[in-house]
Amino acid sequence: MDRSSASAFVNAKAGGMLKKSFIGERAAKLFSVSSLSELWGLLFTQDVPAVPEVLLAQQIEKKASNVFIKDYIKLLSNYSHPSQLLVDLVTFYEYDNLKEIIAALVAGKKELPALVDVGSYKMLHYEKWPNIAAMTADTPFAWCSSLPDVTKQQHLNTKLDIQYLHTIWSSLHKIPNGEREPIKNLVVSEYGMYNVIWALRLKVYYDMKPDQIVSLLVFTNSKKEKDDPFVADAMEILDKDINNYADWADWRYARFLNPHEEGVVWTLDPRWVEQAYKKDLNQQMMRKFHQYPLTDCVLYTWFKIKMNEVATIRTATEMLRLNVDKGMAMSFAGVAAN
Numbered sequence: 001m002d003r004s005s006a007s008a009f010v011n012a013k014a015g016g017m018l019k020k021s022f023i024g025e026r027a028a029k030l031f032s033v034s035s036l037s038e039l040w041g042l043l044f045t046q047d048v049p050a051v052p053e054v055l056l057a058q059q060i061e062k063k064a065s066n067v068f069i070k071d072y073i074k075l076l077s078n079y080s081h082p083s084q085l086l087v088d089l090v091t092f093y094e095y096d097n098l099k100e101i102i103a104a105l106v107a108g109k110k111e112l113p114a115l116v117d118v119g120s121y122k123m124l125h126y127e128k129w130p131n132i133a134a135m136t137a138d139t140p141f142a143w144c145s146s147l148p149d150v151t152k153q154q155h156l157n158t159k160l161d162i163q164y165l166h167t168i169w170s171s172l173h174k175i176p177n178g179e180r181e182p183i184k185n186l187v188v189s190e191y192g193m194y195n196v197i198w199a200l201r202l203k204v205y206y207d208m209k210p211d212q213i214v215s216l217l218v219f220t221n222s223k224k225e226k227d228d229p230f231v232a233d234a235m236e237i238l239d240k241d242i243n244n245y246a247d248w249a250d251w252r253y254a255r256f257l258n259p260h261e262e263g264v265v266w267t268l269d270p271r272w273v274e275q276a277y278k279k280d281l282n283q284q285m286m287r288k289f290h291q292y293p294l295t296d297c298v299l300y301t302w303f304k305i306k307m308n309e310v311a312t313i314r315t316a317t318e319m320l321r322l323n324v325d326k327g328m329a330m331s332f333a334g335v336a337a338n
Contacts, residue, residue, distance in 0.1 A: 001078065001080075003079065003080075003081075004294070006078040006079050006080075007293075007294040007295070007298070008294060009078055010075050010078050010079075010298060010299060011293045011294055011298050013075060013078075014075055014289075014298055014299065014302045015289075017071060017302075018289070018302065018305065018306075021305070021306065021309050022043075022309055022312065022313070023282075023286075023305060023308070023309050023312075024286070025336070027309070027312050027333070027335045028330070028335055028336065028337060029042065030042070030312060030313060030316040030335075031316055031319065031326050031329060031330050031333075031335065033316075033320070034320075035320060036053055036056045036057055036060065036317065036320050036321065037056070039060060039313075039316060039317065039320060040056065040060055043060065043063075043064060043313065044063060044067075053321060054321070057317045057318070057320070057321045058114070059114075060313065060317050061310075061313065061314050061317055062114050062116070064309075064310050064313045064314075065093070065116045065310050066116055066117055068306045068307070068309070068310050069090060069093060069116055069117065069118055069119075070117075070119070071306070072089075072090060072299075072302070072303055072306070073090065073118070073119050073120075073121070075299060075302070076090070076299065083171070083174065083175055083296050084171040084174050085168065085171040085172050085174070085175055085183070085296065085300065086296060086299050086300065086303075087121065087171075088167050088168055088171045089168075089299075089300065089303045090118050090121050090303075091118065091121060091123065091164075091167075092164060093116040093118050094118055094121070094122065094123050094124060095160050095161070095163075095164050096116065097115040097116060097118075097124060098124060098136070098141055098144065098160065099157050099160060100113050100115060101113065101115075101124075101129070101132070101135065102132070102144070102147065102148070102153065102156065103153065105130055105132060105147055106147055106148070106149075106150060106153055110130075112126065112129045112130075123139045123140065123141070124136065124139060124141070125137065125139075132144065132145065132146065132147055133145040133146065140163070140167075141160075144156065144160075161218070162218055165191060165218055165220070165230075166220070166221055166222075168187065169187070169220045169221065172184055172187060175296055179292075179295045179296050179297065182288055182291070182292050182295075182297050183296060183297050183300050186284065186285070186288060186300070186301070186304075188229045188230065189281070189284065190281060190304075191218065191230050192229060192230050192231070192232065192233045192234070193233065193253075193277050193281070194218070195217045195218055195230055195231055195233065195234040196233050196234045196237065196253070196273075197270055197273060197274045197277070198216070198217065198218075198234075199213050199217065199234040199237060199238065200237070200242075200268060200270040200273060201270045202216065203237075203238075203242055203268075204242050204267070204268060204269075204270055205270075210238035210239060213234075213238060214231075214235070214238070217230070217231045217234055218230055218231075219231055233252070233253070236251075236252075237251065242267055242268040243265075243266065243267050243268075245257075245260040245266045248268065253273070253277070255276070256272070256273045256276035256277050256280070257272070257273060257276075258272035258273070275331070275332065275334060278308075278334050279334035281304075282305065282308050282334065285301040285304045285305050285308075286301070286305065288301045289301040289302060289305065311333070312333045312334075312335060315329055315332055315333040316329065316333070
């Protein structure tokens with residue numbers, strides 16, 4: 001079908017799928033079950049696998065991701081030529097798969113780990129396992145041709161994260177001007193705030209100085225210019241006092257700060273800021289999904305909304321597996337109790 005017809009179909013189909021998703025008020029249902037088997041039954045129609053709880057938890061998380069990606073690819077397939085940004089979104093899981101592959105190889109595992117299937121959007125040569133050079137050959141990951149030692153594994157993961165963000169930023173600018181702005185605002189908000197939270201963690205937990213923090217921020221490209229949109233908000237808070245609430249009163253994100261009581265010692269809590277922002281971002285995505293029908297913003301926001309649903313399922317799974325307090329788990333996931 002032509003792009004206009006495809007957009008109309010995708011808009012209707014994606015909206016219907018969200019109504020059945022465990023988001024918003026429905027997300028609380030994920031935390032109403034009392035066992036992993038019950039959670040499986042809530043999420044999937046297939047019989048519960050006869051496996052130990054630890055393995056069932058892993059299977060729930062992996063299956064939720066696979067169902068999400070399968071649905072996304074179905075929606076994407078309605079376009080004969082989907083925009084590069086929408087294609088690049090799904091490749092997030094190829095980056096994630098590569099991280100898991102590297103972790104398995106570094107740990108000496110003999111079998112390919114359970115991974116997310118991205119269908120025709122595969123880039124890695126999975127059939128070449130366990131040869132990492134052959135698996136990444138002729139792909140955007142070709143530079144990753146040998147295994148790092150354990151101490152360098154996180155550095156490699158960070159390099160992959162940065163590569164993915166640069167790819168998203170580049171493909172964003174291939175979208176026509178008329179459709180680009182709302183998505184660009186969401187991208188800048190999301191990744192800009194990730195830099196803010198990272199900067200806050202470095203200030204609070206490691207007492208790092210501004211220059212040290214700047215060197216660890218993620219920019220939109222390798223130029224690392226001071227007016228880069230991903231780092232602008234983080235730059236504004238580098239000199240603020242984490243023990244002085246008044247220093248943060250005029251901050252544009254002050255609504256995300258942990259509460260302050262007059263006369264009580266206060267220290268900024270990065271975890272509180274992160275959880276408050278995640279909840280706000282999810283609400284932004286829902287608003288934009290409805291606000292810009294028949295544009296790429298529909299599938300962009302749908303992807304992010306469903307990705308958050310998978311993260312919420314993971315939290316519910318961990319709550320059951322580790323016997324975590326329900327209220328604490330729901331708060332961590334940004335889910336309101338009914």
